[in-house]
Each structure stands twice: as C-alpha cells, then as structure tokens.
Amino acid sequence: MAPQRHHLGIDLGGTRxxxxxxxxxxxxxxxxxxxxxxxxxxxxxxxxxxxxASSKAHGPLASIGVSAPGIAAPHGRHIAYLPGKLTGLxxxxxxxxxxxxxxxPVLNDAHAALLGEVWQGAARGCRNVFLLTLGTGVGGxxxxxxxxxxxxxxxxxxxxxxxxxxxGLLDDVxxxxxxxxEIGNKSIPLRTDGRFSSTEALVTAHRQxxxxxxRIWRRSVRALAAAIASLVNVLDPEVVILGGGIARAGxxxxxxxxxxxxxxxxxPGGSQxxxxxxxxxxxxxAYGSAWNGMRNNLGKAD
Amino acid sequence: MAPQRHHLGIDLGGTRxxxxxxxxxxxxxxxxxxxxxxxxxxxxxxxxxxxxASSKAHGPLASIGVSAPGIAAPHGRHIAYLPGKLTGLxxxxxxxxxxxxxxxPVLNDAHAALLGEVWQGAARGCRNVFLLTLGTGVGGxxxxxxxxxxxxxxxxxxxxxxxxxxxGLLDDVxxxxxxxxEIGNKSIPLRTDGRFSSTEALVTAHRQxxxxxxRIWRRSVRALAAAIASLVNVLDPEVVILGGGIARAGxxxxxxxxxxxxxxxxxPGGSQxxxxxxxxxxxxxAYGSAWNGMRNNLGKAD
Numbered sequence: 001m002a003p004q005r006h007h008l009g010i011d012l013g014g015t016r017x018x019x020x021x022x023x024x025x026x027x028x029x030x031x032x033x034x035x036x037x038x039x040x041x042x043x044x045x046x047x048x049x050x051x052x053a054s055s056k057a058h059g060p061l062a063s064i065g066v067s068a069p070g071i072a073a074p075h076g077r078h079i080a081y082l083p084g085k086l087t088g089l090x091x092x093x094x095x096x097x098x099x100x101x102x103x104x105p106v107l108n109d110a111h112a113a114l115l116g117e118v119w120q121g122a123a124r125g126c127r128n129v130f131l132l133t134l135g136t137g138v139g140g141x142x143x144x145x146x147x148x149x150x151x152x153x154x155x156x157x158x159x160x161x162x163x164x165x166x167x168g169l170l171d172d173v174x175x176x177x178x179x180x181x182e183i184g185n186k187s188i189p190l191r192t193d194g195r196f197s198s199t200e201a202l203v204t205a206h207r208q209x210x211x212x213x214x215r216i217w218r219r220s221v222r223a224l225a226a227a228i229a230s231l232v233n234v235l236d237p238e239v240v241i242l243g244g245g246i247a248r249a250g251x252x253x254x255x256x257x258x259x260x261x262x263x264x265x266x267x268p269g270g271s272q273x274x275x276x277x278x279x280x281x282x283x284x285x286a287y288g289s290a291w292n293g294m295r296n297n298l299g300k301a302d
Numbered sequence: 303m304a305p306q307r308h309h310l311g312i313d314l315g316g317t318r319x320x321x322x323x324x325x326x327x328x329x330x331x332x333x334x335x336x337x338x339x340x341x342x343x344x345x346x347x348x349x350x351x352x353x354x355a356s357s358k359a360h361g362p363l364a365s366i367g368v369s370a371p372g373i374a375a376p377h378g379r380h381i382a383y384l385p386g387k388l389t390g391l392x393x394x395x396x397x398x399x400x401x402x403x404x405x406x407p408v409l410n411d412a413h414a415a416l417l418g419e420v421w422q423g424a425a426r427g428c429r430n431v432f433l434l435t436l437g438t439g440v441g442g443x444x445x446x447x448x449x450x451x452x453x454x455x456x457x458x459x460x461x462x463x464x465x466x467x468x469x470g471l472l473d474d475v476x477x478x479x480x481x482x483x484e485i486g487n488k489s490i491p492l493r494t495d496g497r498f499s500s501t502e503a504l505v506t507a508h509r510q511x512x513x514x515x516x517r518i519w520r521r522s523v524r525a526l527a528a529a530i531a532s533l534v535n536v537l538d539p540e541v542v543i544l545g546g547g548i549a550r551a552g553x554x555x556x557x558x559x560x561x562x563x564x565x566x567x568x569x570p571g572g573s574q575x576x577x578x579x580x581x582x583x584x585x586x587x588a589y590g591s592a593w594n595g596m597r598n599n600l601g602k603a604d
Binding site: 071080081127128142144145147149150151152153154155156157158159161162163164165166167170173174175176177178182222223225226227229230231233234235236237238263264265266268269271 | 373382383429430444446447449451452453454455456457458459460461463464465466467468469472475476477478479480484524525527528529531532533535536537538539540565566567568570571573
C-alpha cells in the first residue's frame with residue numbers, strides 16, 4: 001500500500017499561527033498553535049521553521065496551503081491588501097518564500113475557515129452556506145452553488161459590513177449601522193454606555209436578570225437576525241454557520257435568534273435555513289487552507 | 303457559408319411576453335412584445351403560437367430559452383415556486399410543453415435580465431456584477447466570479463429584500479425595513495403620507511423645488527446607497543447595474559447616489575465600483591433567456 005499523502009494547512013492570525021497536518025481524507029496527523037510577536041516579519045520565519053520541522057518529523061508533504069488576514073489576490077499567490085498589520089505580508093509570494101516546487105495557494109482567513117467547515121466541520125457536504133464569525137469584529141465568507149465567492153478584488157464575503165440602519169454611524173469601512181457595529185465586541189462600550197467591556201460580561205448580566213443588559217443583548221441579536229434574513233434572500237443557503245467567540249454564548253444567542261428568524265426569514269414552500277455553530281473552532285482556517293492546497297495540487301505528482 | 307444559427311429568448315411577464323430572435327453573436331433578427339390576459343393559461347398558448355410563427359417566418363431555431371417570474375428549479379426545466387400568479391406556470395416543463403427535441407431551460411426573470419446585460423448590455427464582459435431593478439418592487443440578480451448565483455432553492459439575488467432598518471416594518475417576505483420598502487414604487491403612498499402615487503410624481507416635485515419631496519427622495523436614495531455599499535462588501539462586483547422604471551430618473555438618481563457612495567463605499571486601494579444604467583430595457587430578460595438557451599445547447603447538432 002502506498003504511504004498516505006500528507007497536507008499542511010497554515011492559518012496566520014494577528015498574534016498566532018495555527019496549523020494542521022492532515023491526510024487526504026482529512027484525518028489529523030498533527031496540529032500546532034504558534035505564538036509570535038508582530039515585528040521584523042518573524043511570523044514568516046516562524047512559519048518557515050515550522051514547515052521544516054513538520055517535514056523532518058512526519059516526512060514530505062504532498063501540498064501546502066496558507067491563509068491570512070486581508071484580501072488575497074485573485075490568482076491566489078499572495079495577500080494583495082492588508083494595510084497596517086503583519087508588515088511584509090502584502091505581496092509576499094508564498095510559493096517562492098517557502099521554496100516550494102509546487103504552488104502554495106493563499107486564501108483570506110475567513111474564506112479558509114468556511115472551506116474548513118464545509119470540508120470537515122458543521123457544513124460537511126453543503127454547496128450553499130455562509131459563515132459569520134462573531135468576534136471583535138464580524139467577518140464572513142460565502143459559498144454558493146458549490147463555489148467559494150471571491151469577487152472582483154477578492155473581497156466577497158465581508159458580511160460584517162452589511163448596513164442594518166442606513167442612518168447609523170459609519171463603521172471602519174464606511175458602512176452605516178453595520179452588523180459589525182451592532183454585535184461585534186469592539187462596539188460593546190458604545191452599545192452599553194460604557195457599562196460592559198465584553199459580550200461575555202453583557203450576556204452574563206443578561207442571564208442574571210439585568211433588564212438593561214437583556215434589552216441591549218436582544219437588540220443585537222435582532223440585528224443579527226435581520227442580517228441573516230437579508231443574506232438568505234441574497235445568497236440562498238441551506239446552512240448558516242456562526243463562529244467566533246460570541247457564538248459561544250450558546251442558547252443565549254441561538255434561542256432568541258431562532259425566534260427572530262421565525263419572523264424575518266422568507267421560507268418559500270416551508271423551506272427553512274439551518275443555523276449551526278461552527279465545529280472546528282480556531283482550526284477552521286488551517287483545515288480550509290490544507291484543503292485548498294490539496295485541491296490546487298490535484299493530479300500532480302508528489 | 304453555413305446559414306446563421308438563430309436562438310429564441312422568451313421572457314414571460316405578468317401581462318406581456320417579450321421575445322427576441324438573435325444570432326449566435328447576438329444580432330437581433332426580430333423582437334416581439336405580446337400582451338395577454340392572465341386566465342386559462344393563455345400566456346402559454348400565446349408563447350406556443352409565437353414559437354410556431356417565428357419558425358415559419360424565419361426558419362428553424364437552434365435553441366430556445368425561457369424566463370419567468372418565480373423561483374426556477376435548480377435543474378432549470380420549470381418554475382418551481384410562484385404562488386398566486388400565472389396559473390399553470392408552476393411545474394410546467396417547457397421542453398415538453400413546446401414539444402422541443404432540445405432542452406428548453408427556464409430562468410428566473412431577474413436572473414435572465416442580468417445575463418442579458420452581461421451578454422449584450424451595460425456589463426458586457428464583466429465577471430462580477432449585480433443588477434437591481436427598481437420598479438413596483440425591487441428585484442435583482444448577481445454574478446460572482448463569472449457565474450450567475452442561483453443558490454439552494456434558486457432564490458439567490460433577491461436583493462430588494464435586504465434589511466436597511468432592522469426595527470422597520472416587515473415587507474412581503476418578512477424583511478424589516480427592506481430596500482424594496484425604502485425605494486420601490488409600491489411604498490410611495492406610505493413614504494409620502496399619501497401625497498404622491500408614483501416615484502415619477504415624487505421626483506418631478508423634487509425637481510420643482512418641493513422641500514418635502516426632496517427630503518423623502520434623498521432619504522430613499524440614501525437607503526439605496528447603503529444597500530449598494532453593503533452588497534459591494536458581500537459580493538465584490540466591478541459594476542452595479544440599475545434598471546427598472548425608477549432608474550429612468552437619470553441624474554436625479556445617479557448624482558445623489560454617487561455622493562452617498564463616496565461616503566459609504568469601501569474602496570480598498572482606491573478601487574471604485576462603477577454604477578451604470580441598464581441598457582437593454584425590457585428586452586434584457588429575453589436576451590438573457592436566448593443566451594441561456596444557446597449555452598445549454600452548445601455543441602449539440604441542430
């Protein structure tokens with residue numbers, strides 16, 4: 001029997017690098033969680049050392065895939081746009097940098113997380129699905145008709161920047177009253193008049209019967225429901241995945257959300273979208289990168 | 303030289319049938335605009351008679367494509383969902399009904415209009431584009447990475463049902479404060495406290511210096527700008543096409559819209575989406591249907 005082919009997926013974040021080494025069917029051989037400090041491009045050196053160490057420990061790799069914040073170039077060889085963070089990432093050609101004989105494709109991190117969840121997580125086998133990551137900000141990615149949407153610049157899937165109040169304050173990219181501003185962690189002080197500093201604290205107070213906390217939290221969930229209902233009309237998924245720290249609120253999130261969706265969601269012929277928590281946690285991007293690297297090298301010799 | 307192949311595109315509306323007979327490169331051989339009354343399925347008979355007459359007048363057809371309101375089934379042989387209108391359309395298999403030896407694909411009408419504009423209209427050659435039709439209601443369709451988005455049920459592209467005010471009134475499908483309710487003709491009486499009965503009347507009053515009309519119209523345009531900015535973040539087009547009767551407001555629409563987009567649109571690296579009026583008018587759906595019929599019969603003998 002031929003030895004199993006191994007694939008490496010590397011997900012570069014703002015302070016950590018997550019990686020998985022998997023077989024072609026997706027079995028996990030090894031995982032890594034590597035902290036770094038964002039200076040002197042040492043994220044890049046950390047990744048290079050890790051790739052070398054992984055090959056020494058477990059043998060050669062059939063493919064490598066990378067994901068990172070920012071907008072990936074349409075040809076997928078580098079991140080084209082990420083101002084102000086991870087100096088040196090913009091324009092870095094990963095295939096050259098890692099001296100790979102095979103192409104190393106790079107994806108936007110949210111795009112990779114969705115591919116990971118479709119391959120090995122909450123949306124296994126789905127062809128129409130979108131992911132919302134509810135954290136400091138709100139990110140997302142979309143698959144329609146079995147294809148990840150990339151778009152003209154590679155920006156498709158920035159679902160946090162959907163306006164839910166067109167007369168509201170503008171967010172980081174100019175969207176008035178955006179989903180990100182209605183539910184992302186970074187707007188918690190603004191939404192709570194400075195009473196709370198995190199969604200976790202807000203939801204804990206709500207759970208303990210704090211009427212103000214309940215009102216504020218319910219309003220945020222209702223905005224999320226309106227966003228999901230809107231995106232269902234635009235993208236027509238069968239499944240919506242919710243990830244990120246805020247999705248860990250569990251029933252405090254999912255129960256009121258289901259109530260609001262019963263009101264807002266268009267359900268032609270009785271159809272109904274399933275709302276599911278993400279399953280791969282902070283490894284989703286690494287899994288998706290591994291899948292993307294593998295797919296880009298299909299049919300090529302080792 | 304072999305004779306030119308001819309393709310028929312048929313767009314079934316609520317009261318009229320539009321059709322074009324075109325060559326493979328898209329030159330127009332004939333067009334038709336056929337009224338009907340929606341009873342006893344006489345729209346269907348009108349179409350059958352027209353196909354027969356067209357073949358007699360201009361010779362045999364290399365392909366036929368159809369579009370109609372409602373949600374087309376994923377396999378594209380019939381309209382799967384259209385409650386309360388055009389009795390007999392739901393489930394009608396067009397290939398069988400027109401006794402065609404070749405498959406006759408059917409598309410949602412807005413999907414067809416977008417394909418028409420991409421083939422022969424405002425978005426020629428674009429791979430990332432969406433269409434908003436601003437009329438009684440607001441419809442739409444989306445192409446990303448060169449593919450028309452259909453989705454799980456075939457519902458993708460219902461861009462009028464985007465929430466722009468999550469605490470607003472629910473529209474026909476349950477969306478709170480939707481784009482359709484903010485700018486579609488049918489909400490004009492509600493938006494103007496009964497003063498105006500059409501967008502045309504509202505825009506005329508605005509042009510004549512009526513301050514109330516100006517305030518209401520500017521608010522509607524601002525909602526449209528927020529919707530476009532949101533959809534740019536989700537779908538990442540290079541071009542947005544505006545069609546439907548309201549787009550005929552011309553500069554009264556496009557100028558304030560450009561101002562608002564300068565505020566709301568995320569323009570990474572200085573990129574900017576082009577906002578263009580539709581070019582094919584009410585023939586867009588017929589052109590798109592013809593293209594779809596042709597493409598579905600590529601490589602097959604006449």
